[in-house]
Amino acid sequence: MPAIWVQGELSGFVHHSSGHFYFSLKDKDAQIACVMWRSRTLGLTFTPQNGMKINVFGSVRVYEKRGAYQLDVIRMAPAGIGDLQLMYEALKEKLYKEGLFDVSRKKLLPEFPERIGIVTSLTGAAIRDILQVLNRRFPAVVKILRPTLVQGEGAAEDIARAIQDFNDYQNVDVLIIGRGGGSLQDLWAFNEEKVARAIFSSTIPTISAVGHEIDYTISDFVADRRAPTPSAAAELVVPVASDLKKTIHRLHRRCRTSLPTHITLRREKLARLQKSYAFRRPLDLILEYKQGIDDRFHLIQMSAHHSLSKNREKLSACDKRIKAAHPRTILQRGYAIVSKDRTHKIVRNAAELEQNEKLNVYLGKGSFTSTAETIREDDSFACSAAGTEKR
Numbered sequence: 581m582p583a584i585w586v587q588g589e590l591s592g593f594v595h596h597s598s599g600h601f602y603f604s605l606k607d608k609d610a611q612i613a614c615v616m617w618r619s620r621t622l623g624l625t626f627t628p629q630n631g632m633k634i635n636v637f638g639s640v641r642v643y644e645k646r647g648a649y650q651l652d653v654i655r656m657a658p659a660g661i662g663d664l665q666l667m668y669e670a671l672k673e674k675l676y677k678e679g680l681f682d683v684s685r686k687k688l689l690p691e692f693p694e695r696i697g698i699v700t701s702l703t704g705a706a707i708r709d710i711l712q713v714l715n716r717r718f719p720a721v722v723k724i725l726r727p728t729l730v731q732g733e734g735a736a737e738d739i740a741r742a743i744q745d746f747n748d749y750q751n752v753d754v755l756i757i758g759r760g761g762g763s764l765q766d767l768w769a770f771n772e773e774k775v776a777r778a779i780f781s782s783t784i785p786t787i788s789a790v791g792h793e794i795d796y797t798i799s800d801f802v803a804d805r806r807a808p809t810p811s812a813a814a815e816l817v818v819p820v821a822s823d824l825k826k827t828i829h830r831l832h833r834r835c836r837t838s839l840p841t842h843i844t845l846r847r848e849k850l851a852r853l854q855k856s857y858a859f860r861r862p863l864d865l866i867l868e869y870k871q872g873i874d875d876r877f878h879l880i881q882m883s884a885h886h887s888l889s890k891n892r893e894k895l896s897a898c899d900k901r902i903k904a905a906h907p908r909t910i911l912q913r914g915y916a917i918v919s920k921d922r923t924h925k926i927v928r929n930a931a932e933l934e935q936n937e938k939l940n941v942y943l944g945k946g947s948f949t950s951t952a953e954t955i956r957e958d959d960s961f962a963c964s965a966a967g968t969e970k971r
């Protein structure tokens with residue numbers, strides 16, 4: 581059979597653990613069973629709810645095990661709320677880009693709140709469920725209700741004003757904001773931008789508890805915590821008083837049994853310290869440390885003197901080597917320095933001399949002028965000097 585569009589009211593909706601949708605479409609005259617497989621549900625942009633008017637596109641098939649007809653749904657869309665869904669997605673994208681959903685900006689819930697603010701309808705099922713759970717889990721907690729409209733005209737403004745009222749009041753530890761289940765139109769107040777911004781601006785930690793577990797609203801993304809139902813919000817916000825009492829009693833018993841043991845151990849340790857040498861003869865211990873300091877100081881002095889003596893010996897040896905290498909010392913051993921009288925160039929080789937060239941001769945003490953009369957280029961030390969002038 582070719583695929584067709586069918587419009588009707590959604591009834592008996594079941595979201596199976598396999599991911600498939602099972603439900604019925606009905607009108608005032610008839611109904612038909614429907615199935616939508618998991619692979620086709622992944623692209624949905626809304627959450628199906630009982631009582632919602634929807635359009636489905638699919639083919640009629642026979643479910644052989646039951647011998648019954650059912651509609652194999654390919655596509656599903658809300659009927660008459662398409663504009664709302666588009667508004668929802670557009671606002672969600674806008675607030676996400678502004679950072680209103682940022683996890684790092686969310687506040688921690690108090691562990692043991694004393695006063696809880698509640699923003700919901702005075703007559704709805706949500707307030708009854710919240711109070712019932714709070715009274716069962718922690719009766720001593722103070723509950724403060726700010727009644728509000730939760731659907732219809734003016735509901736969003738009333739909810740935003742209630743959140744601001746609690747922030748002006750400031751005498752509560754946490755806020756529960758929500759209502760019971762309903763259609764997308766019924767929950768629309770919690771998708772309004774003014775409500776989202778009021779929750780984001782709250783200095784009091786907030787819990788969004790709107791509708792059933794499958795319902796998601798803008799307030800769920802903005803609030804510090806999301807609870808799937810109002811009852812779950814009440815369970816989330818307070819511990820069970822009886823469990824706390826059991827824990828306190830258990831810790832008290834542990835203290836009573838373990839504390840004497842700890843005290844005994846500390847007393848024994850104190851007694852050992854009191855008997856120790858440091859406590860019995862504190863002056864002797866101080867004198868021992870003082871003597872140790874003196875010994876170390878003496879070792880330092882000896883080491884310094886030894887090092888100084890070695891350095892003095894090295895310095896003296898260096899001084900002797902420098903003096904021995906000084907030209908004057910060499911001249912005093914009988915050597916002389918010869919230079920040309922005209923150019924003052926030191927003569928190192930007899931070949932550099934000219935016949936009768938005037939020379940300057942420097943001795944260990946004093947100097948004189950000589951003339952080169954006989955020039956020999958061999959290694960003989962015999963020489964003759966004439967016309968000397970003493971200086």
